[in-house]
Amino acid sequence: MLNKVTGVIKQDTGVGFYRIVQPLRFLTREKLAKETRMTPFSGDNQPSRIAFSSSKDIKIPPYTDRLLGKIAKGADVLWSTLIFDKDEMLRMLDLRKWSGAKWVVDIDDNVYDVSRDNPSEQNTKALRDNINLCLSIADGLTVSVPMLKEIYGPLNKNIFVMPNGLDMKLWDVKRKNKRKIRIGWRGAYGHKADLGLVSDVLKRICEDYDVEFVTFGVEPSFKVKNHTHYDWVPFQDFIPTLTELNFDIAIVPLIDSNYNRSKSNLAILEHSMLKSAVVASPTENQKGLPCLYASTNYEWYEALESLILDKKKRIVQGEKQRRFVSDNFDMALLVGELAKWFEELPRRKDLEPTK
Secondary structure, eight states: OEEEEEEEOSOBSHHHIIIIIHHHHHHHHTTSEEEEEESOOOOOOBTTOOOSSOOTTOOSOOOOHHHHHHHHTTOSEEEEEOOOOHHHHHHHHHHHHHHTOEEEEEOOSOTTSOOTTSTTHHHHHHTHHHHHHHHHHSSEEEESSHHHHHHHTTTOSOEEEOOOOBOGGGOOOOOOOOSSEEEEEEEOGGGHHHHHTTHHHHHHHHHHSOEEEEEEESOOSSOOTTEEEEEOOOGGGHHHHHHHHOOSEEEEOOOOOHHHHTOOSHHHHHHHHTTOEEEEOOOTTTTTSSSEEOOSHHHHHHHHHHHHHOHHHHHHHHHHHHHHHHHHOBHHHHHHHHHHHHHHOOOOSSOOOOO
8 A cells, every 4th residue: 555645736727636636535535545645726727826936927825845845755656747847847856855755747638739729839839848858857657548658658668547537426417407408518728629620510400400509618719509608617616517507418529630639538528427418529539438429520410410309319328428437437446556556666766856
């Protein structure tokens, strides 16, 4: 059993929650670690709110050496989201040396192929050298899908694929009766172009059938009939909001790009837990779930139409999806292999900071 795992969460967002916060909870819940500690996590969707040292760009007090030392003391593993600043990397190496722990970095995106319409593309490109450095000086990496292990393999030989899992207790289905069938999509700015992939189909389906189209996150650039938009919310409100939106049918379109082939099936998992019948693109990592898949406009229209016309089909598919996720993506079932990898991961001898 692990003695202690400490999370240093740079991304105070859904990424930080799914990749660090939630697994840490399950390490203790499943009695795989005696103790887990972490830097404060609020879910306020501030991707760069955490600094180890003072910065004019940070509006909150930085984490002090005293706080970091307290939560890292006696740790077997220091597990952090990606760190971009070289001074912060040195601070992590110092913390690693002081505590005697292994430093593991989590990364769940392909930073080499961020699409041009993604707001983070320019920042990611500018920080690429620092990203490479961070990944290369860690004892090991955790990633969400096998393709990311291939991509970052040249930078670090110790990489563990930890799929995104869900806490079953957080997803409570609260279906409400509605006048119209609700087709929904949720996504951040990096997926705006993916939604555009099915714009013509959505325009046509909303003309042909008395349905409501709902978007949650980024607002689409195209217009359709009976469209309602809801802005993104802090992650602490994300699950209740998605539940309240009550999609009958959820769509997960993805352009078949190198970036999207490195994305996980998390959106499908979330919709499945709420029993929304899903229609998705058959991109890498989205395949193999009991939802409907579509590649062409014709296939998208046909899949949506079949679910609109057949209420029983929607209900049966939603139930089947939820069972599948419960059986295969319950974090309680996934965290055991992570704990084993943490224990077996060798601690590098070439990472002591020199001054």
